[in-house]
Amino acid sequence: MAHPDPFPVSRRQFLQLATGGLAMSLSTGTLHKxxxxxxxxxxxxxxxxxxxxxxxxxxxxxxxxxxxxxxxxxxxxxxxxxxxxxxxxxxxxxxxxxxxxxxxxxxxxxxxxxxxxxxxxxxxxxxxxxxxxxxxxxxxxxxxxxxxxxxxxxxxxxxxxxxxxxxxxxxxxxxxxxxVGDYAKEHFRRVIMTASPIGKIAKPPPTPEGTVERSNRLITLVPGRATGPLVGGNLTLVTNLIGTPYEPDTRGKILFLEEIDEEPYRIDRMLTQLWLAGKLQDAAGIALGHFVDCYPKEFRASFPQTISLENVLRDRFIPLGKPTLYNLMFGHVRENAVLPIGATATLDATAKTLAVNESAVE
Known part of the structure; x- marks a missing residue:
């Protein structure tokens, strides 16, 4: 799959670069207290x-x-x-x-x-x-x-x-x-340019008749239904905010996550950090989007053996018992749905739907 981000560098590589950038800024006085x-x-x-x-x-x-x-x-x-x-x-x-x-x-x-x-x-x-x-x-x-x-x-x-x-x-x-394509533009208009209850969002586009969906297939990891405000975004950045005054409050909320270009063990490490911080346990439900190019890199494998991305997600989320739906249509994809952080939504992992129960603008 083509990389939709104009900066073909992983979030991990940017964070590694940031260490040098911080030192540079301190030496030049451009980093403000x-x-x-x-x-x-x-x-x-x-x-x-x-x-x-x-x-x-x-x-x-x-x-x-x-x-x-x-x-x-x-x-x-x-x-x-x-x-x-x-x-x-x-x-x-x-x-x-x-x-x-x-x-x-x-x-x-x-x-x-x-x-x-x-x-x-x-x-x-x-x-x-x-x-x-x-x-x-x-x-x-x-x-x-x-x-x-x-x-x-x-x-x-x-x-x-x-x-x-x-x-x-x-x-x-x-x-x-x-x-962006027609799907992404329709979501933008419905969520940001309409002051009406939003309804169902991030459901993959219809599969052509006579075919079986694979890339955008919704997967129920844990069945069930939960309602709460939406919070989340890119997994690396959500994890990066832990321990700061800006860390997300996941208590009673629908936590949504996506990622790009991280190997399964790195996904495991970040999800484990959120788990150790209590952020996964506090959430009412988990909505997972696309995890693009998150597979072991064959040209430079980190470990001789690995665990697949899907199995990492199952291992980390199923024991929580929280309604969890995987592969919703948001993340580093062309047809990227708009999710309003702070608006109340209902996740039905059994029915494989995510719906925002109110308007996000007024």
Whole structure:
């Protein structure tokens, strides 16, 4: 399967690179001292609905624009919804693998929340860097002017951080540079551009008659039904936030996870960390998306023997006894459904459905 991310580097490789980047920033004085974070919010804050003709701000809170044409592609992707796109003033900045300094990337986000003409905020791409700017965001301003924020992959850290600190419903969906098809666009319009109860989401497209689905086959790992607010995103980033003021609260919630380009034992290690932290046990149910290219790498096997991805998932989730459904249509895939973090949903692992019980915008 083709890699849909413009940065063909795994989340693990980005985290390894980050160690060197941190030292570089400390030596140049560009890494700002963390400030006290606001107390996590327990209230739900829904942003205004987006409509054709609205102006949205595009920012790059993680990795930089590598090719100038990529920015035009990202812009056109969001313009197809009828939006007018305004670029962040620092969107073309570069600091190694980052889109400028931490201060520059945070400044673009803060400005978009301040500007009354900006109705929503879309992201250029993922990569790495969102967790570095979380202490620099103006959460008081974000509460005063809630807006749609959408993206996935590394943007997971931003989405969870904003929701944790302000209660803002945020949107795990395609960034501008992510390739999207009709399925992804339909989900975007239904979740972000309609102030009505959303209903069933992330169900794979219909299988052509006379064929047996394989790639998008829904798999019930644990049957059952659970209801709770949605929280989650990319597994690496969810795990990366544990032990910080921005870590996700999974108590009574539907935890959704996806990943790309990690070997099964690394998936095992991250899920085990979430288990040891009590995050899996606290969840009401587990919704798993696509785990793209998460298989042993034959050219450089980490171990002579391995366990398959599906068996890792079964081993980690079945003993929990929580309703768990695998292979929902979200993650690093072209047809990426939009999942609203903070909105209440019902997972029916027996019937193989995930439904959002309310609107995510107002």
């Amino acid at each position: 963390a400030v006290a974070s606001p107390t996590p919010s327990s209230s739900v804050l829904k942003p205004p609905v987006l409509r054709p003709g609205d102006t949205v701000g595009m920012v790059a809170p993680a990795s930089n624009v590598y090719e100038p044409e990529d920015l035009q592609i990202a812009r056109e992707t969001m313009e197809q919804y009828g939006f007018r796109v305004v670029l962040g003033r620092n969107i073309m900045a570069q600091n190694g693998y980052l889109a400028g300094s931490d201060a520059e990337r945070a400044a673009d986000l803060n400005e978009m929340f301040r500007r009354p003409d900006i109705r929503g905020i879309v992201t250029f791409s993922g990569g790495y860097g969102c967790s570095r700017i979380l202490p620099l965001l103006d959460y008081d301003q974000i509460r005063r002017s809630p807006k749609v924020v959408v993206g996935h992959s590394d943007i997971t850290a931003l989405l969870i951080g904003l929701n944790r600190k302000t209660g803002l419903v945020t949107f795990h969906g395609s960034s501008g540079l992510t390739g």
